[in-house]
Amino acid sequence: MPQHSVPARRRRRALIVALLGAAVILVSGCSAATSTPAAPPTTDPTAQGSSLVNEFFTILQQPDAAKADRLKAFLAPEFQVVRDTGDQLTKDAYLLKNPIVATFTITSVVGTQGGGVLVVSYRIATSETINGVAQTTTAPRLSVFRWLDGAWRLSAHSNFGALPK
Numbered sequence: 001m002p003q004h005s006v007p008a009r010r011r012r013r014a015l016i017v018a019l020l021g022a023a024v025i026l027v028s029g030c031s032a033a034t035s036t037p038a039a040p041p042t043t044d045p046t047a048q049g050s051s052l053v054n055e056f057f058t059i060l061q062q063p064d065a066a067k068a069d070r071l072k073a074f075l076a077p078e079f080q081v082v083r084d085t086g087d088q089l090t091k092d093a094y095l096l097k098n099p100i101v102a103t104f105t106i107t108s109v110v111g112t113q114g115g116g117v118l119v120v121s122y123r124i125a126t127s128e129t130i131n132g133v134a135q136t137t138t139a140p141r142l143s144v145f146r147w148l149d150g151a152w153r154l155s156a157h158s159n160f161g162a163l164p165k
Contacts, residue, residue, distance in 0.1 A: 040147075042113045049111030049120030052152055053143055057124070060101040071095055076146050076153035083130070084139065084159045102127040116147035117155075123163070137162040 042048045059070045072095065079091040089097060109122040125138040140163070144156040 042111075042118065045111035045113040045118060045120075046109050047111070048113075048152075049118055049143075049145075050106065050109040050122070052118070052145055052154070053106055053109070053120055053122060053124075053141075056143065056154060056157075057101055057104045057106070057126075060099055060128070061104075067098065068095060071098060074154055076148055076155040078155055079153075079157075080155075081157045082159065084161045097131065100129040102129075104128075118145040118147075118152060119143075120145070139163055 056074065059067055059074060062070060075091050075094070077091065079094065081087075081089050081094055083089075103126065105125045107123050107125075109120065111118060111120045113119075120143045121140065122143075123138060123140050125136075127134075127136045129135070140160045142156075142158045142160075143154060145152040146155040147153075
């Protein structure tokens with residue numbers, strides 16, 4: 001086994017300590033930048049969730065120009081939707097292919113909150129057009145909101161298959 005001089009070992013040790021220090025700084029900086037800021041406690045997550053999903057579907061009723069601007073602000077940067085057809089869309093794709101909602105009725109809302117995340121499950125009866133196909137359905141949905149820049153933003157939305165009649 002080769003013998004290394006004391007200065008070489010010290011340089012190697014100093015390099016290792018410097019690399020570890022840089023890694024700690026990078027990891028702590030990344031986690032601080034990507035963490036969800038604490039939201040104000042919601043005294044009634046179900047009422048807050050009901051309000052937010054009503055706002056979302058009201059936006060989807062707007063004419064295209066108004067809808068696009070409101071959706072850009074309402075959706076979180078990481079937004080994804082999974083449709084009951086299996087289609088998966090990111091925010092940019094959803095802004096190009098969002099539904100046209102004629103009518104909707106929301107029932108059976110359940111909201112839960114953990115810090116800056118609000119999860120809302122509900123049933124919705126809609127008359128809407130998706131990808132040019134008009135449909136009327138009653139189906140369960142799940143929407144996840146994240147507290148961002150002082151407001152709730154829709155982070156994820158999932159459509160489930162229509163309920164049997």
